[in-house]
Amino acid sequence: MKLASDSFRNRSAIPAPHAHGDGGNLHPQLRWSEVPAGVSSLALLCMDADAPANGADVLHWAVVDIPPGLHALAAGALPCAAQATLHGVPLRQGRNDYGGYGYHGPLPPPNNKHHYIFRLYALDVPRLALPADFTCADVLDAMYGHIVDEAQLIGTYQRN
Template sequence: MNLTSDSFREHGAIPAVRSPQLSWDEVPAGTGSLALVCLDADAPADFFLWCVADIPPMLTWLDEGTGLALRHGLNDYGGFGYHGPRLAPNQTHQYIFRLYALDVVRLELPARFTGGQLLDAIYGHIIDEAQLIGAYTQT
């Protein structure tokens, strides 16, 4: 699988507020669903800005600032859906957008699932994965 974005290039600056546009291709045969996470790679522990479960495998992109009726989980700021970076002035962090192809159509998750619960649920169901890394600097 390949994961790309029209909103930023690999290791380039990600949007400050809205979720970036993401596109993917080469989804493996037998994929039942996709899952997406965005993690702050420089946080001391896993810190999720976004987690989405049960993305239909025929979907091949998400628009910037997407409001699609997808199964969004809680980000680590306490809300549903995407939350842009929030850093101290003059800090730069790397953000990993990771897409997983799964062998199940629907993950067993509570209605208010977290990124950690999503990663636990996909364990043993991953067929393939792709990632894209961006950066954000707070000025």
């Protein structure tokens, strides 16, 4: 499976419109390909690998119930809400580690470059068993044993 973006290249800077404090806090455009046959759904997470909280990555975004036939998210297509609809398809977004629903863009301390990992998971279940008010960490737990494949895209962000 492959994950890419028209908003930024792998291991390059994420533009300010996709940052929290410096821009519009719009999630970047993402597209994926080569999803394995037989996959029932996809899940997308974004985490800051350079800001460990209690020994774990800081989670910025979780989207679940993505149908395998969907191959992209336009930049800013999903609102910061628990429920979202894209092309008539209902999707669920979890609480990020900042307490809000949906995408929370990069916001590292000034003069510190952080790496943001966007990871797409191909799952063998059509819907993850999650509580109504789930967190990104809940998604990680619910996916255990259901991951068929995964792909990642890394972007960096630094505030001056």
